[in-house]
Amino acid sequence: IYLSVVIAGIFYFKRLMGEDYSLFKHGMIPFIAIFVPAAALYGSLQPQGGILNLAPYVVLFWIALGIGIIYYLRSSNPEMIAKIGSDMNIEN
CATH class of the missing domain: 1.10.287 (Helix Hairpins)
Known part of the structure; x- marks a missing residue:
């Protein structure tokens, strides 16, 4: 930014x-x-060497996991996703 x-x-x-x-x-x-x-x-x-080389992959995995959880909850429990959106003042 x-x-x-x-x-x-x-x-x-x-x-x-x-x-x-x-x-x-x-x-x-x-x-x-x-x-x-x-x-x-x-x-x-x-490249930083050692375990730090794994950091980008860990972050990508964490983001993909979060997106997967959101899609799973959206299909299995849509009212929970709606509640999260309303708690955060997000409109569809």
Whole structure:
């Protein structure tokens, strides 16, 4: 989300500021703000070794399990799913 806001901010300020738009202030500084987190993100996606290599698969399994439980409850106990939705103020 942070990177999206910084990128959108570059274009927003270009449109909003008009002639007062400064390439350095509204372009280069946000570029630096994009580069630093992007480098950290790149480093976190590199293989870590050991048990940490299993983390993406565990997360995908956990998400698939949750989706499977929701589909099972939707078919076997739809009123429970409706109650969960109403408790969370979610409308169909």
